Amino acid sequence: MGVGKSKIPLLIAVVFSALVFIQLSPSSGVYIASAVSDEQEIEALIQDLNASNVSVKADSVKTLVEIGEPAVEPLIQVLGAEDPDIRENAAATLGKIKDERAVQPLIKLLTDEEWEVEKGATDALIAIGEPAVEPLIEILQDKNEDVYLQMKVVAVLAGIKDERAIQPMIQALKEKPELQADLGYNLGLMGEPAVEPLIQVLGEEDSSVRVRAAEALGRIRDKRAVEPLKVALNDEDETVRVFAKLGLKSIEAQHENQLIITYGKEREFYIEDQRREWYDQLHTICTLARNNMEPYTYPAGSVISYGWSIENRIGVGILEGSEVNNSTLDDIYYVFDRAGKEIGVADVPVVFLYEEFPVDDILPVAAEDIEKTEEPAGVEETNKTEGSTEDARKPVNISGLGTIFTLSGVLISARIVNRQ
DSSP: OOOOGGGHHHHHHHHHHHHHHHHHOTTSHHHHHHHHHHHHHHHHHHHGGGOSSHHHHHHHHHHHHHHOGGGHHHHHHGGGOSOHHHHHHHHHHHHHHTOGGGHHHHHHGGGOSSHHHHHHHHHHHHHHOHHHHHHHHHHHHOTTSOHHHHHHHHHHHHHHTOGGGHHHHHHHHHHOGGGHHHHHHHHTTSOGGGHHHHHHHTTOSOHHHHHHHHHHHHHHTOGGGHHHHHHHTTOSSHHHHHHHHHHHHHHHHTTSOOEEEEESOOOOOSSHHHHHHHHHHHHHHHHHHHHHHGGGBTTTSSEEEEEEOTTSSEEEEEETTOOOOHHHHHHHHHHHHHHHHHTTOOSOOEEEEEEOOOOOTHHHHHHHHHHHHSSOTTOTTTOTTTTOHHHHTOTTSSSSGGGSTTHHHHHHHHHHHHHO
């Protein structure tokens, strides 16, 4: 007997409902096949994390992030992979997914022998944020823990900026001389909540602790630190006086508008491989621009520095107090823009800033003091990545001379000019 036209829609609906039931039923073969397919997709995407094509890597990370929770355990498993590209990009993906299960495995990568992997783990833990704070504090407070790992932990805590980390960091400043240089820098990144605790530290008996407290307060640039730093100008220790003076200068300088103008188009990147490619392009642009920049470079011109930075752009320092008009700035930008076009880069991002020469007589004293504490005792064997290419590409975010507040950029700038 045939099916009447009026019954066909009903029959289709019944069949469709049955298919939906089968598709969603946990015991159905269709559901299992779908799960297997998902596992295979995740595995294939993970393998692409070390693809030679950077766009393929970035697309794999994006897709894994979209998959989310089901990808977490497979990604954790490959954090121990032999290929550093897979370790790095798996860490980056876990940071973007922000799953708490990844915290401990990522902490283990903070001492990875490859600086790219180490940085990937650092950025991922910072991105995960709050769930990582307590495990990191436990490592910092562990008297038997590896010093090199504790250095990395300090940097991650400063990146997360959770107030719970301030007191443990200050306690470590008092108790662990080998971490003082790192803590002086990173406590200065903790911001406003660290101001009052650091002001208290200015009264510590240990002069090296007072030095790092003054350093950190200068970096935070909070007005509450002005009077305590003025008092520290009379400290019995010369280096404390030096850093108190630097701190006061830093607080005062924050009210000055150093920015002149920006040109070009800012770039953003999804994975570090893209950023590193961009750094290489900026480096090439600066190299190609060198000869054409000579007429604008001091003493012939007002440019006292130029070079690419970790902010994904080229910075040009103009001598503070010099007269520079829009036409000259346009001409200077054209030098970099033309160099960019030679390698296929349009709208090169360039920022112009006023800078001053580091002529203050306190700088040699500060530099000498920092050099004494730059290499923590007992970590010669464990400090695997010191002097790496990445360190050279992060001049502001290092211990040592680069920690001298706002003057760090000037010092770096002067070296850039001297190399031209």
